[in-house]
Amino acid sequence: MNKKILQTLEFDKVKQQLSQHVVTKLGEEQLQQLTPISDFDKIEEQLLETKEAFDVLRLRGGIPIPILENIKPHMKRIEIGAMLNGLEIAQVGRVLRTVTELQRFFEDLRELEIELPRLYEWNDKMIALPDLAKEIRIAIDEDGRVTDDASSELKHIRQSIRRAEQGVKDQLNSILRGGSSKYLSDNIVTMRNERYVIPVKSEYRSHFGGVVHDQSASGQTIFVEPRQVVELNNKLRQHQIAERKEIERILAVLSNELAPFRQDILQNAFVLGKLDFINAKANFGKSIKGIVPDLSADKHVSLKQARHPLIDSEKVVANDIIIGKDYQAIVITGPNTGGKTITLKTLGLLQLMGQAGLPIPAEEDSQIGVFSEVYADIGDEQSIEQNLSTFSSHMTNIVSILAHLDQDSLVLFDELGAGTDPQEGAALAISILDQVGQTGAFVMATTHYPELKVYGYNRTGTINASMEFDVDTLSPTYHLLIGIPGRSNAFEISKRLGLSTQIIDQAKQIIDGESQDLNDMISDLENQRKMTETEYLEMRHYVDEAEDLYKDLKEAYETFFSEREKEMNKAKVKANEIISEAEEKAENLIQDIRQMQLRSQSESKVKEHEFIDVKSQLSDLKHEESHLAKNKVLKKAKEKKNFKAGDDVLVEAFGQRGTLISKTGNKEWQVQLGILKMAVSEDGMTLLAPEKEPTRRMTTVKSDGGSSRSSVKTQLDLRxxxxxxxxxxVDQYIDAALLAGYPQVTIVHGRGTGALKNGVQEYLRSHRRVKHFEYAPANQGGDGATIVTF
Structure with missing residues (x-):
């Protein structure tokens, strides 16, 4: 971006606000290099980093980066073989420890599966050096002091220093407490030239002997090292020199150990500065109540409730600013002090901030474009030195803009064509806007000229706009009204201020008819806009309610299906349990039937009621559905049953159709079940509709010897x-065979034309009680007979 636009829109002031949130020196370097760019992919990456930092700020309170110094000069000195002092090594150690802490921080976020691809990428570029960091932490304090644990020799020397210091102090304190204290100007032990001394009155300077190191400004006090502590001070001094040499040796060793990792340390410092800068963008965004805008490849700018970041948030008025999709040019007309220039600057500055990867003060779903350049002609740039008028200054700037303009540019014109004859200025403004439009650039311009209202109405891709003015309060509201040109409020204001109605009416007659018609049109448009806005707010309210209802229904719908799935699973488990239990009971009944079959072939006969009893037990395996059993409608239907002799009924205990013969008790009837008659309660019966078809006659098959338990043979001959x-x-025979409890029978149909054979087998195939059937063996009739298994 050109430097002039950064100065015109005060981009550096935004950077100053951002600098309050940077905590590292290398983060400050990143901030100083910050400038808007026009590379779409890079802007997208930077905005994504800012968005992820917002997420971390919301979830963890931000990236935990401490105050860090710039260690690049330290690494430069290491490169040339110099030795770092304790403070410099401590600063390097703080960088290394921060790397370890941040890697642990981001690893925790990774384990929680929080999506932060760009921040994880930066984190992966850091190289942890835990051993080196630990060694520095043990040897050097935060303030750069070399610790006693740096080496065993240093610890021994410092112990000797403490003993020597204590010896000197004991000697001097004995003087302070003894009879010679009267020769002292003050009862204290102090230091001069790194040696312990006492303050002595100047007239007694020779009383203590030893060495004089200093005197007071008045000359009344001299600082004497008494002869009895000279030797002790000498020993202390020797220990102190040994300590200094050992410290220098330790610092030299640590500096040499840093040398092989110089590039890694520089890389870590750079990444920490980058992370600090990204974190600062998020904190800055929070402070201005900003958001990370979406990016439009088609340069569609849609700023929702946009605010100028340099105006007090309590005073600034938010506006929707939209350009690029339906129109490329916006012409804002209207009087001064309405907020036109601030709107112009808001669009330009927010666009610059977005293209620098910064959050912008607007509402969610706001969108910016990517422009190769942003140009602006704003304010009075009159130059006394160059002897240029306001108009000449503006024209010079506009000529320069038009010379560099392209289709990817955004242009901001403030008071276009001002400073000269109104008619000529309006014509120039129209021509300049046409030239910008032909280039394909996007433009927002403010003007006083009424001619440009017609221009904005007639030109394709151009739209009028104005700043709202409240005639009742005689003050601007600073709200941008896109689609409505500005109008003069002079007549209304004058009337409210008390100007005579006669004068106002005369002025209206003098004014050009077209201008008056235009003002009337604008007034009508404003009324329509207010009506539309009211309707929109009402509809928005209903839409919000509908969205809430839809959300609730969607949640209920999902909950319903989730619960239904759970209940279905429970039902399946319960059904499987019931089936298993029924299978076990059925198996037992099958065993009983088999025993009966064996008995049928022996001398003892199986009675008919025994078969019915077994069939009843099989029917009992069916479970009554509880919701039907409790159904009130069904209960009432049962209560309304009216039984009479001759009715067909279903005897529920046996699952068989029967006919009522006569009533034998209060709620008991004698029922004909096939060849049996038995007493059944009304509660165990259900009325059935009478059969439409005539009752089939029963075919009696004679017994072949009388030894079997039933008159039904195990073979039916149809030839x-x-x-x-x-x-x-066949139909009657199958029923009789089933009632007799036969597991298997034979049907002889012969070969013939095959029609009878096929008809019999088709019937068997559709019978629900037939398990399977097959031709008889060759020695029992072959395909002339079919063996049926139930």
Whole structure:
């Protein structure tokens, strides 16, 4: 971006606000280099970093970076073989420890599966040096002092120093407490030239002997090292020199150990500065109540409730600023002090901030474009030195802008064409806007000229706008109204201030008819806008309610299906348990039937009621559905049953159809079940509709010897029968065989044309109680007979 636009829109003041949130020297370097760019991909990366920093700020209170000094000069000295002092090594150690702490911080976020791809990428570029960091931490304090643990020799020397100091102090304190204290100007032990001394009155300077090191400004006091402590001070001094040499040796060793990792340390410092700068952007965004804007590749700018970041947030008025999608040019008309220039600067500055990867003070879902350049002609740039008028200054700037303009530029014109004859200025303004439009650039311009209102209405890709003015309060509201040109409020203001109605009416007659019509049109547009805005707010309210309802329904819908799935799973588990239990009972009943079959082949007969009893037990395996059992409608239907002799009923205990013969008790009837008659309660019966078809006649098959338990044979011979008659007999025979409890029977149909055979097998295939059927073995009739298994 050109430097002039950064100065015009005060981008550096935004950087000053941002600098309050930077805590490291290398972060400050990143801030100094900050400038808007026009590379779409790089802007997208920077905005993504800012967005991720917002996430960390919300979840963890920000990236934990401490105050760090710039260690680049230290590494430069290491490169040339110089030795670092204790403070410099401590600053390097703080950088290394911060690297370890941040890597642990980001690892915790990774384990929580928080998506921060760009921050993780920066974190992965840091190189942890835990051993070196630990060695520096043990040897050097935060303030740069070499600790006693730096080496065993240093610890021994410092112990000797403490003993020597104590010896000197004991000697001097004995003087202070003894009879010679009267020769002292003050009862204290002090130091001069790194040696312990006492203050002596000048007239007694020779009383203590020893060495005089200093005297007071008045000359009344001299600082004497008494002869009895000279030797002790000498020993202390020797220990102190040994300490200094050992410290220098330790610092030299540590400096040499840093040398092989110089590039890694510089890399770590750079990344920490970068992370500090990214974190500062998030904190800055929070302070201005900003958001990270979306990026439009088509240069569609949509700033929702945008605010100028350099105006007090309590006073600034937010506006929706939209340009690029439906129109490339906005012409803002209206009187001064309405906020036109601030709106112009807000668009330009927020666009620069977004292209620098910074958050902007606007609402969510705001969007910026990417422009190669932003140009502005704003304010009075009259130059006395160059002898240029306001108009000439503006024209010089505009000529320069038009010379460099391209289709990817954004241009901001303030009071376009001002400073000269209104008619000529308006014509120039229209021509300049046409030239910008032909270039394909995006432009927002403010003007006083009414001619530009018509221009904004007639030109394609251009729209009028104005700043709202409240005639009742005689003050601007600073709200931008896109689509409505500004109008003069002179008549309304004059009327409210008390000017005669006669004068105002005369002025209206003098004014050009077209201008008056235009003002009337603008007034009508404003009224329509207010009505539309009211309707919009009302509709917005209903839309919000509908969205809330939709959200609630969606949640309920999802909950319903989730709960239904759970209940279905429970039901399946319960059903499987019931099936298992029923299978076990059925197996037991099958065993009983088999025993009966064995008995049927022996001398003892199986009675008919025994078969019915077994069938009843099989029916009992069916579970009554609880919701039907408790159904009030069904209960009422049962209560309304009216039984009478001759009705067909279903005996629920046996699952068989029967006919009522006569009533034998209060709620008990005698029922004909096939060849059996039995007493059944009304509660155990259900009325059935009478059968439409005539009752089939029963075919009696004689017993072959009388030894079997039933008159039903295990074989049915159909040979010589007509097709319909044969199928009727098969139907009756199957029922009789099932009632007799036969597990298997044989049907002889012969070969013939095959029609009877196919008809029988088709019937068997559709019968629900037939398990399977097959042709008889060759020695029992082959394909002339079919063996049926139930």
């Amino acid at each position: 010589g029968k007509r097709f319909e008659e044969a199928l009727g007999e």
